[in-house]
Amino acid sequence: MLTPIRKPIARAIAPVRALFVGDASAGVLLILVAAAAMLVANSPLAGAYEELFYGKLSWTPIAKLDDLHLWINDGLMAIFFFVVGLEVKRELICGQLSSPEQRRLPIMAAAAGMAVPALVYVGVIGGDAELLRGWAIPAATDIAFAMGVLGLLGSRVPASLRLFLLTVAIVDDIGAVLVIAAFYTANIKLMWLAIAAVVFGVMVAMNRFGVARIWPFVLVALVLWVCVLFTGIHATIAGVLAALTIPMRDTTGHSMLEKMEHGLAPWSAYLVVPIFGFANAGVNLSGMGIDEVLAPLPIAIAAGLVFGKQLGIFGIIFAAVKLGIAKAPENANWVEIWGITILCGIGFTMSLFISGLAFDGNRTFIDEAKIGILGGSLVSAILGYTVLRLTTKHPEERPVEPVTP
Known part of the structure; x- marks a missing residue:
């Protein structure tokens, strides 16, 4: 038991402790990595940063991947997506997405949280066909970043809201993967597609016939990646x-x-994603004026993240609860639910990834997209944290205030 004097002190330092333990650590690491990338990209080391990631490699085992940036985005990030796939499968089989009742509200919220930001983006950029390719950039929520900000609040936020945010982000990742596969794919080479299908079939057969060792799956997965x-x-x-x-x-x-x-989740969270973030978050602002920073592209992305996510997710939750379609998260009031929907506007990893696919080869648009992603995510993080910090209470202070239809 904490003494009356020690209890306020413990609460005061809780956000500091949260930087190093629990859900916050991976998210805080991403924040630091993004900041470091921006500092390096706007320092005397900018040339070295550019050469490190975009300079042509003297040798590469795969000619298509001829610089370090490509190896990170096309190769290293496959580990991140593999971990996402494992998490999604587990949740669908025995986790928070395993029953229709559990899936209903997160799926609705994630779908609205992707559609409305995309519509906001399209509305802001108008009829520019070239910029339209970036419509999916503000549709993604970064799990680590959002959970990291939430972790700074300690036990103030009801467990049901933590679970809801995590579940929505997982469903959001499923949607983002489907979007990448459907809308950001170059000309498909049918021969390689057929070979990839055969290799995938081999992995399915390995599952069905009870292969019990991990290494055969790893080896065949590498072959599948190449195909x-x-x-x-x-x-x-x-x-x-x-x-x-x-x-x-x-x-x-x-x-x-x-x-x-x-085994892989810590490597993904503390190595793969930070390396990706450092390689992709750096934007050299020296050649940019206010016109570039406030150009339609960064404004559209930031608006989609900050406003589109809130409108889409909170709107669908409110409608679903009022219409009796789904139940709201337990022991949470509407203001707290709103605060969680704001945090869903943090789009870092997947948003940066999609921007690279949408504007492949156009460094100006990619840099403008990064400004919009970083700006929109920062505003969402600060606003969401502030709303939840001012409106949530510690468990011993919290009356039960269920949301009623």
């Missing part, structure tokens, strides 16, 4: 496909999927 890379479909989709073939239980009754997820 998908040459199909014209983005190579990281191979990560998701491979994850879906991993057995939930092996012949000994142990969970191969959970073992792989637990």
